[in-house]
Ligand SMILES: O=C(O)C1=C[C@@H](OP(=O)(O)O)[C@@H](O)[C@H](O)C1
């Protein structure tokens with residue numbers, strides 16, 4: 001239980017760097033481990049989810065150590081990985097699960113994989129179906145739709161697969177299987193999802209080509225270890241930028257943050273809502289776009305969020321819902337049914353939390369409708385063991401009229417362990 005005390009008159013001001021991107025950190029560990037030679041990862045996100053991926057490779061014999069500010073991976077090549085003696089535990093991490101299942105499908109040994117209660121209830125059939133088509137053997141509950149799963153890998157054949165879900169995790173799982181399959185593997189997306197796997201596979205020397213919404217990969221005998229710089233996580237920055245967007249007098253800059261176009265739907269929505277945003281120092285590091293994002297407070301107005309932008313801001317929808325409670329007019333979020341199968345049902349969780357706090361918000365099957373602007377009263381709420389819900393509540397507490405009590409905020413360490421300290425560093429008191 002944590003009580004967040006009502007604040008006096010505050011505003012957000014200053015510059016900060018948020019920790020490394022979670023998606024890119026997972027991928028750096030995976031590709032570094034299956035490449036030959038050393039990979040040094042700078043600004044690696046040392047959070048619970050990413051450590052699940054690190055531990056999985058340590059169990060397969062890969063040496064991964066922290067050297068100063070770097071994570072150093074002694075890649076063993078795909079053929080150097082060892083059969084793990086224990087089941088692999090993926091904790092709360094959907095990214096670890098979907099990507100590792102794809103990778104393990106191609107490795108010539110048996111593994112058992114499992115996760116925490118939340119992950120055990122998240123669908124895995126979306127990645128099992130294509131790897132079954134490629135020839136992998138997988139056993140588990142409900143026709144292998146859920147963890148725990150037993151996998152027997154090896155002898156995969158390339159396929160052409162049109163993704164039925166808008167999921168970068170599934171796309172990446174298939175590409176990691178395709179890296180080990182006979183013949184070409186083609187993945188076709190309905191809408192573009194984050195493309196970090198494609199970019200990083202290229203940087204490690206994989207045989208991969210991207211054309212429009214299609215990606216094709218051929219087996220690569222050996223990827224080569226390389227240095228990776230991990231940009232700040234825009235999904236973490238979103239909480240700091242949102243605090244500034246709803247507290248008058250604020251002016252915040254998040255430096256060296258990832259601004260890959262497949263990830264910045266949140267910035268586009270903020271701009272559409274009328275926020276003052278500018279991006280400077282744009283550059284490319286390790287194949288990823290980075291820059292400094294500055295926001296100054298401005299009254300927001302409601303917007304419609306739907307269609308192709310949804311995959312580009314999927315993890316930011318809880319915090320967008322909070323922004324919408326402070327915007328003039330209606331905000332409608334559509335086509336976001338994927339939120340129902342995240343760490344928790346994020347549509348139900350967001351609506352319950354914000355309604356308890358005093359917002360005018362209702363759930364739809366695939367989104368929500370928020371009528372602004374309403375003042376938030378505070379109260380006692382659950383974070384549903386979900387890091388993004390917990391951080392959204394902390395930001396909401398900054399503008400609440402009374403104290404806010406949260407059942408448990410420990411989930412924040414899944415993606416942003418130093419969140420509370422970073423927030424305090426830009427929080428100023430008027431008095
Ligand atoms: O590929 C990734 O790193 C991720 C993809 C998204 O999930 P889906 O692929 O399920 O949409 C996102 O919600 C998750 O936080 C990270």
Ligand SMILES: C=C(OP(=O)(O)O)C(=O)O
Nearest residue numbers: 092093094095315342388
């Ligand atoms: C959905 C998320 O992550 P994952 O799917 O990796 O658990 C998230 O970080 O919001």
